[in-house]
Each structure stands twice: as structure tokens, then as C-alpha cells.
Amino acid sequence: MHDFKFKNGELYCESVKVSTIAKKAGTPFYLYSHHTLVDHFTKIKKAFAGVRPLICFAMKSNDNMAVLKTLVNQGAGFDIVSVGELKKALMVGADPQKIVFASVGKTEEEIKDAIRANILFFNVESLPELEEINRIAGSLKKKPKVALRINPDVEAATHAKIATGTLKNKFGIDLRTSRRLMKARATFPHVRFSGVHVHIGSQIITSAPFIKAVKRAIDFVDILRKDGVDLEFLDIGGGLGIIYKDEKPQTAQDFADAILPYLKKTGLKIVMEPGRFIAGNAGIFVTKALYLKDNGVRKFLIVDGGMNDLVRPSMYGAYHEIVPLKKTGTRKVKMDVVGPICESGDFFAKDRMLPVLKKGDLLAIMSAGAYGYVMSSNYNVRGRVPEVMVKGNKYAVTKPRETFNDLVRGEKIPKFI
Numbered sequence: 230m231h232d233f234k235f236k237n238g239e240l241y242c243e244s245v246k247v248s249t250i251a252k253k254a255g256t257p258f259y260l261y262s263h264h265t266l267v268d269h270f271t272k273i274k275k276a277f278a279g280v281r282p283l284i285c286f287a288m289k290s291n292d293n294m295a296v297l298k299t300l301v302n303q304g305a306g307f308d309i310v311s312v313g314e315l316k317k318a319l320m321v322g323a324d325p326q327k328i329v330f331a332s333v334g335k336t337e338e339e340i341k342d343a344i345r346a347n348i349l350f351f352n353v354e355s356l357p358e359l360e361e362i363n364r365i366a367g368s369l370k371k372k373p374k375v376a377l378r379i380n381p382d383v384e385a386a387t388h389a390k391i392a393t394g395t396l397k398n399k400f401g402i403d404l405r406t407s408r409r410l411m412k413a414r415a416t417f418p419h420v421r422f423s424g425v426h427v428h429i430g431s432q433i434i435t436s437a438p439f440i441k442a443v444k445r446a447i448d449f450v451d452i453l454r455k456d457g458v459d460l461e462f463l464d465i466g467g468g469l470g471i472i473y474k475d476e477k478p479q480t481a482q483d484f485a486d487a488i489l490p491y492l493k494k495t496g497l498k499i500v501m502e503p504g505r506f507i508a509g510n511a512g513i514f515v516t517k518a519l520y521l522k523d524n525g526v527r528k529f530l531i532v533d534g535g536m537n538d539l540v541r542p543s544m545y546g547a548y549h550e551i552v553p554l555k556k557t558g559t560r561k562v563k564m565d566v567v568g569p570i571c572e573s574g575d576f577f578a579k580d581r582m583l584p585v586l587k588k589g590d591l592l593a594i595m596s597a598g599a600y601g602y603v604m605s606s607n608y609n610v611r612g613r614v615p616e617v618m619v620k621g622n623k624y625a626v627t628k629p630r631e632t633f634n635d636l637v638r639g640e641k642i643p644k645f646i
């Protein structure tokens with residue numbers, strides 16, 4: 230499942246002791262396992278081999294270039310949501326014909342850059358966006374491919390902030406409008422209507438909503454066929470859940486077994502956009518205990534990482550397992566693990582039973598490879614932490630810690646003050 234394992238009471242990433250890296254990189258930092266990334270990518274590839282999908286890693290979940298390159302080397306494409314992601318994908322050598330671009334708010338510049346880069350297709354999220362892509366494509370004398378991101382109106386049974394598949398959400402185009410647009414495709418002469426896209430949310434651990442959404446997309450493709458619309462792609466999005474605590478998510482194989490027969494019947498090229506499934510358990514966040522504080526009511530373990538580094542617990546109440554890098558005694562104490570940020574929401578765990586720890590002890594916050602570093606900020610004038618990758622017995626800092634100069638670069642005090 231992942232390559233962070235204890236050997237002789239010490240946590241290792243593949244063949245490297247995590248505490249050795251901590252000495253080199255300082256804390257806090259993110260650490261990724263090359264082997265886990267490849268393993269998770271391969272699991273999806275194998276499970277869906279029957280339709281030979283194009284696997285576009287959702288780079289919003291982790292855009293570290295070493296991670297991206299690892300996946301490019303495996304044949305991955307990318308699901309992007311901004312021109313920044315486009316540029317990073319191209320920088321690591323991604324094939325533009327393996328890039329798909331979703332986002333409800335693509336700007337004119339972004340649309341231009343993506344057309345010029347010759348990406349595989351746009352996942353279009355509204356009529357005005359379609360009009361804009363058509364207009365821009367016309368002015369560039371190009372004819373890019375578009376897929377309509379349908380909103381299948383399916384509840385994803387996940388955290389409200391990461392559910393996207395119902396009409397309460399801003400994503401996608403309702404089915405009635407989608408059908409109308411497909412039928413009226415001749416009025417958008419500068420784009421090629423090539424596909425249907427569906428993505429109903431993230432960290433979905435049961436297969437029912439997925440299957441419902443994908444089936445709805447497939448039924449829709451059938452309706453379009455009857456309308457005389459011939460498509461090339463069916464993009465089934467991402468969203469596969471992973472184990473953070475004791476979830477029993479469907480495996481890639483379970484999902485594939487349930488859905489492959491339907492996918493095959495469409496005869497379309499299948500595109501997938503997994504993010505968390507590939508990166509989530511391939512990364513950890515390492516932080517150091519600074520102080521122990523007992524106010525008579527609660528015990529707090531104050532660490533050097535904060536919500537600016539890893540926001541998921543604060544933002545979604547997400548559970549992340551926490552383990553000391555060194556196994557100590559068996560006695561456990563209930564405590565809150567909190568950061569140094571001036572907010573009560575700055576915590577990694579509440580009421581967590583952890584071994585008795587002391588100043589300087591190192592802790593790993595597990596399953597932090599997806600939506601970890603990418604969601605970090607400079608809140609409280611804190612530099613972003615380094616990202617490190619391990620492959621076998623080798624490791625390297627792939628992105629350095631931000632310095633104070635990085636944080637104030639370009640900032641000016643106007644003369645009128």
C-alpha cells in the first residue's frame with residue numbers, strides 16, 4: 230500500500246531512515262516515495278487495462294516536479310486547472326496530447342496558452358466558457374477539441390467541500406443544457422465536440438455513486454449518438470478514496486470490475502483523472518515537537534508545522550494518522566497536536582492517543598502526499614517547507630525551503646506612505 234514502514238523501531242521511507250533526512254533537510258518537510266507513486270499508478274493502469282485508459286494525474290493534488298516526472302516516465306498525462314499547471318506539466322516533459330484542462334474559470338490567457346500548446350481537450354464547464362473558447366480558437370485559426378463536463382446530479386457521499394456532482398455545485402453543465410449544446414454544435418464552428426467528462430467529487434470510498442455517475446454519462450453518450458453526435462472520449466474524472474484511518478475504500482480493481490463492461494461498450498477512448506489515489510499515501514509530512522503544554526484541562530503537543538503547511542485537518546476536519554519516527558514505550562496519553570499559528574483551528578489532531586513525547590521528537594503525519602504541500606501558504610510569514618523524494622536508498626531535496634527573501638520578493642512600500 231505504501232513504502233513508509235518501521236524497521237527496528239524507526240520509520241523508513243523505502244530504504245532511507247526518515248530521521249536521517251530530517252537531519253539534512255531540517256523540519257518541517259514533505260517526503261514522497263517514488264516507489265509508492267509508481268505502484269499506485271500501476272495499480273490503476275492494470276485494473277483498467279481492458280480499456281487502455283489515458284491516465285491524467287490530477288496535478289492539483291501534488292505538483293512537485295519530481296512527482297510529476299516520475300509519473301510522466303510511467304506514461305501519465307495530466308489533468309490541469311490553470312496555466313501554471315500547464316507550464317509545469319510542459320516543463321517536466323509531459324506530452325501536450327495527454328493534457329486535459331478543467332476549471333470553471335478559465336481566463337482568456339489560459340485558453341490561448343492551452344490552444345497554442347495543443348492540449349488534448351478542454352473540459353468545458355459552462356455555455357459562456359464554450360462561447361469564449363470558440364471565439365478565441367477562431368481568432369487563432371485553430372480548432373481545439375472540447376469535452377462537455379456534465380453535472381450528473383449525483384451525491385458523492387463525501388465531505389461537502391469536495392463534492393462536485395450535484396446541481397448545488399458550481400461544476401459542470403446540467404444534462405439538458407449539455408444535450409442542447411451538443412445538438413447546436415454547428416453554431417460553434419471553431420471547436421470540435423469530442424467528449425463527455427464527469428467528476429463528482431473526491432475521497433469517495435463507496436462505488437455506488439461513482440457507478441451511478443459514470444452510467445449516467447454513458448447513457449448520455451448513447452442519447453447523443455441517437456442525436457447524431459459522434460464522440461471520441463469519455464473522461465470519467467478522479468475521486469477514488471484512500472485509507473486515512475480505517476476506511477475500506479473500493480480498490481481500483483473493484484471499481485474497474487464494476488465499470489469496465491460499460492466503458493468497453495461505449496467504444497470511446499477512456500480518460501481518468503486520479504489524484505489522491507496516486508499521491509495521497511505516497512507522501513508524509515514530518516514535523517518536530519517543540520513544547521508540551523498541560524493546562525489542567527487538555528494536553529497540547531505543539532509542533533513546528535502548522536495549518537499553513539498542511540491545512541486538511543483545519544479545513545475539512547480530516548483525519549491524518551500521526552506516528553513518532555522512533556517507536557518508544559507503550560504508554561499512551563491523550564493530547565491535541567497543534568501548530569504555532571495564531572488560530573484555534575491550527576491543529577493536526579484532537580484527543581489523539583500518542584506515546585509520551587518530548588521536545589525534539591520527530592513525528593510523521595501520514596497520508597499527506599495529496600492536497601498537502603499544494604495547499605500550503607505563507608500565513609504568519611512562514612516559508613513553505615522543502616519537498617524531498619526517496620527512491621530506493623537515494624534521496625534528494627526536490628524543492629528547497631523558502632527563505633525570508635523569497636517571502637518579501639517584489640514587495641514595496643509606496644512613497645506616499
Ligand code: LLP
Nearest residue numbers: 287428431432467468469502503504505600
Ligand atoms: N478531476 C477533477 C475535475 C477534479 O476537480 C479533481 C479534484 C480530480 C480530478 C482529482 O480528484 P482525486 O482523484 O484527487 O480525488 N483539497 C481537497 C480535495 C479537492 C479535490 C479537487 N478536485 C482535499 O484535500 O481533500
